[in-house]
Amino acid sequence: MHETSAAPAVQHGPPTTFLRKHVFSTDHKVIGIQYYHLALVAVVTGMVLSWLMRIHLAWTNAAIPGLQVLSPNGAPSGVMTPEYYLQLMTMHATIMVFFVLTTAPFAAFGNYFLPIQTGAEDMPFPHFNMMSFWVTLTAFIVLITAFFVSDGPPLAGWTSYAPLSAIGKAAGPGQGAGQVIWATALGIFCIGQLLGALNFISTVLDMRCKGMTLNRLPYTAWAWFITSCMGLTAFAVLMPACILLILDHVAGTSFFVPSGLVINDQLIPHSGGSTLLWQHLFWFFGHPEVYIAIVPGLGIVSHVLVTNMRRPMLSTKAILYSMWALAFLSYMVYGHHMFVSGMNPYSSMAFSFPTLMITIPSTIVVLIWIGSLYGSKLRINTASLFALGFISMFVSGGVSGFFLAQPSIDIQLHATYFVVGHFHMVMGVAAMFGIFSGTYFWFPKMYGRMMNESLGRIHFWLTFVGTYCIFMPFHYLGWAGNVRRYAAFTDDYLKPLIPLHQFITVAALFTGAVQLIFLYNFIHSRLRGATAPANPWEGTSLEWIMPSPPPWNNFGGKDPVVYHDADQYGVMTPSGADYIMQDSPEMPITTASGD
């Protein structure tokens, strides 16, 4: 790992107009905030959709006031039709996975803090960076237009398995224009992510300031770098897959549709395609995507924890190598989504092995976190509470992976609520806790004001308990064989489970409402919060050496020089502080143990 010595070149001048400063900005910080705001809009949209879905699942025949106004076809007299349920489900998942879980922890925080943490003035390709946001926003708008086409959004789920997704409107409501819009939106989204990933990778490799060796990068910078490498390869597969899907709709091709299919007694005019091809392409993207959502969370939690534990991690390398191992293995495990898909059953064994192995790096990260807590001087604040909550959620969601990694058990649990519980906890809620932790931690830097700590803690407690009440019972439902993606539970063996669904719905409505506390805190603190100092948490990484918020050129035109890694906590210094900032030439008198 070589040390870069070249000072970063000035990427662009100060913004001179309102448009260049706040709208079409090339400043990575503005772009990061734009991504964050997009994720906020997306998460509110996705959450409202989940509320509607949960109400329908618990009280299937209940009229939801006002829903008939929003969708006269989907909810005549306010009662949701089964197809409208599936359409909302598809949109909920697509919005959450792509525009929240990918956008907030990676694109938003990464854009804002990666150049700063590497000591750069900006990313190497600021115009590509600006483009990546506007392309992503376009993708979001295109996706939302699916609500406004005649038969609504697609109902094939976020996985959009062919041929349901490929044969057009004969397959069901939303499967014509809605599905094409969905594939178009995701194709556009991929372009934005590829541009972003290229920028992130170049920033880490080429833009580090003097003294910032790779070993001295904070956990978050590593996490965003690893995520970028995954994004570069994963989105490069999803994009052509989406293009092929669109061609099957509009150009008469048959990439995903075999011959001899009959719908409504009509032979579908396609031949020669492969249904499983879509699943292979989708999951080759889809499983790394799970890690694209969670690895930034691992970085954020490590970064927040090490600051609040006031001691170094037991091993930085163990965490970094584990993140790389997760990224590498994520490409070798995707077939575990397809154990009972009709894929060769020997392949299932081959995919099962690395899936079980991926438990090891995950366990290492968790044990290093827990082991590092031992003997620390843990500071409890909202950011660290969410980071600790992340660990608890990550463990709870992770252990259900033991079951799903095994093809024999998947026979019973495949496509049940057990899977829904697993991924919501391990990549949904855990990633959301990472986002919340990052928000409470970095808000002072991003907006120059402190968030209200009391409201933050109330938000944490209610969210922590609430999410467990929602997602732990999903596992019980799965054990009982409750199939997912059902608009109602009419089977004899499912009817006794409806009370549990009602409990989950109440918990979901409550936990969702709790998020209003966060929104209020976010907006109120943005306008009225106490002025933030440069380094409110006594952190060591480079974002804390600059004013809050930072100037347009980050370091005020100076080139920072780095002397230490970002783990210099729990040290004795001549100045009496228990930490040394990365750009401080000060040397510790004695250091806490760690490596």
Added chain:
Amino acid sequence: MGKLLAVTIIVIAILSAIPVIMHTWEPPADVSTHGKLIDDQMADTMIEAGVSFLAAQFLLAIFIWQFSSRRADAKPKTFPGGAKGLVIAAIVLVGVEVLALGAFGAKAWAQVYFTPPAVDAIPIQVQAGQFAFYFRYPGPDGKFGPLHPELINEGNQNLFGLDPEHDVDSRDDIVTAEMAIPVNKEIHLLMHSKDVSHSFFVPALRIHQDFVPGLDLSVHFTATQVGKYEIVCSQLCGLGHYNMRAYLEVMSQQDYEDWLKKQAAAQ
């Protein structure tokens, strides 16, 4: 505040485990010959996952309790054994754990997928389509007539696209909307979809296999208890997905033969 979090984590961990220990929610009782292996594998995994879950949550909670309110002048301590011990523990303990699970689990999987059906297994064809399953029995000649998708016509009840006029083998085929099988007799289920992906999931039989348009797939199983069980679709197939089901009736050999005759007469 840290202590409150520690207590909350422990309470949540215990409350989460109680329904599992109490078997509050369980799959329908197994009625297959191979299901016990799957259930045993599930139980073993539950123990390993449960111990990992509780150990990690308790350890997290204990350390939060212990180290969240230390004095400002307290000295940092290092976990006994340091990172090396933890990394080795993760690799060895978890590695052995998952390898063992993988090795034992392979047995259950192999029994379902790597063993061929018995030569005298009863062949039954199942066709999935939006949003119903249909079944076909080969009739006295023991042969299925060929399928002609272009002839599928629900209006005149040609659900499989058979052409008995030209195909001799199709003439005695029996097509039904419900599935009946004899108890303790192996069934060789031949699966195809007429439109989109579906799945054949019988929770009580521990059988779960997707229908893949364009692929002919098969599974084999033996039911051990007379009774009526639900066959549900678990692969999202469209607006009526939630309502796509059929019943599997497991009968005595005599009842099965009577049922077949009755169905043949009704064709």
